[in-house]
Amino acid sequence: MHMADALISPAVGATLWAASAGLIGYSSRKFKEEADDRKVPLMGVLAAFIFTVQMINFSIPATGSSGHLGGGMILAILLGPFSAFLAVASVLVVQALFFGDGGLLALGCNIFNLGFFPCFVAYPFVYRKIVRNHLTHGKIVAGSLAAAVIGLQLGAFGVVLETLFSGITELPFVTFVLLMQPIHLAIGIVEGLVTAAVVLFVFQARPEILYAVTRVEPIGAANMRTVLAGLLVATLISGGALSWFASSHPDGLEWAMLQTSGKEELESPLGLHASLESWQEKTAFLPDYGFKEAGVNVASEPLSGPSWPAVDAGTSVSGLMGGALTLLMTVCIGWGLRWRERTAA
């Protein structure tokens, strides 16, 4: 459930970047305050462990689908929320850069979905509330299972909201929710069981690791309040500023261009048509524009010729031709550069 750059708008991407960057800064400060040098290599190596285990796809019986471990919950339980958040973020950075899983702009969304929810919501408010300071087998299983399920449900819902606010896909909200939540419930249960098994194993083999984490002060209510307030401010500022910018600059500008050029076109029948058309066609392929063009095209019918009774045949054909030509040029530039590289070497 990695979000991809192709599916989000700049406003959504930037808002969650700001939120995740703020959380990384906050966690880094907390990590420094904890001042436990021992954790430096442990965090790195545990993140590598999670990365390795994530490659093991397990099939979910009777569904025919497969899932892989998010691992955020295991890291939170073994390292505590702040170190775990940094570790999850580092795994996601490597996945984005090396495997194109997610993307650079969507990295903020992914860190938030897979790091914030397990580390700062499910761990303190579910796992710690169930387990408290008395580690027993039953409590560990119940806590891990509940926390993993809730963390993943919130993460999946995050994906739905981010997709919805970006508006790139046509997926209707209700359908998407009904698609995402049950799938992630199944994955969450499996992940919760695996998490519980791993934590139980650590509890039996190296109990001191779990006790060390419980000794570190849990995230208090006051602490969380600062985090949430900071997040809210960051979201409001970046989201507000960027969505205003996004809506008024490119789209708004194009809309304005469309409106003005459309009107002018109707006033001046043929003379200015050619020059104005180039303005108008910058917004080609806009759906509501297609209808407008139909009205306009009646006037310019003789120009585009009777053989094309099209909505905007001229635009479509020249668009296709131009697209092909640009592609061809790009490929030629690539071949040229490659040839130069080879001959130089």
Add this chain to the structure above:
Amino acid sequence: MSLFLVLGVFRMNNIGKKYFDLEYMDILARGRSPLHRLDPRAKLMTTLLFIITVVSFGKYTLLALIPFLMYPVFLVSAGGLPAGYFMKKILTVLPFVLLMGIFNPVIDRTIVARVGAVDISGGWVSFLSILLRFFLTASSALLLIALTGFNAVCGALTNLGVPKPFIVQLMFFYRYLFVLGDEAHGMDRARALRSSPAGMVRTKTFFSMTGHLLLRTFERAERIYRAMNCRGFDGRVPMLQPGRMSVRDFGFMAGWSFLFFAFRVYNVPLTLGEWLWGSLR
């Protein structure tokens, strides 16, 4: 534990492949093309600007996105990178995007263009736009690493103000990824040699392997910590400061930024097509 036994079978055959992939990206980053020698900060900033420009287009933009292919094509060609390898890599992450976008043609059936007798609906245009965006953004991120290397990108991030503990975590994680990968790969090979050739991992075996891998992980972390202490580790990790950016670095950034801006403002393919269509008629 008996509950886990019925959960199903686990597959563990792609560990070696994935680690080979990581190593290969590192090998590519050691190339000696002029692009490899550029300052990591210049490449990082240009790539970020590229991605932001690409996603800033409206959902029905298709034509205007085509000129942006020039950036990944330039990086692959001038950097002497294997294009086919990156294509394959991108295809492996395509399914999620495909799944999310495939509903567009189904739901959005407004006709926006017609070529000859073929009607093109808005849904298809936005779906193709998603695919093109995906290709552009995913390829640029992969190419950044293949031309720069992970540690150099981390260095650039430090210069751009990313908190030190996070950078240290990134570098430790990356360093020990290979060590742990070797260990997991060895375990898996040992398991494969002792079991049926199907390559599937039974649930019980999976848990036992994961548990032992985890124990080895802890031990490894302790050994690393002791070794670091012996070498005078005091909680700080010193890092080499990169030099100043040269005129070439600024030139690369400025040149591409200008092109991205130009491609954002002018619909190059449409202008070309109009000119061509006009001269043909």
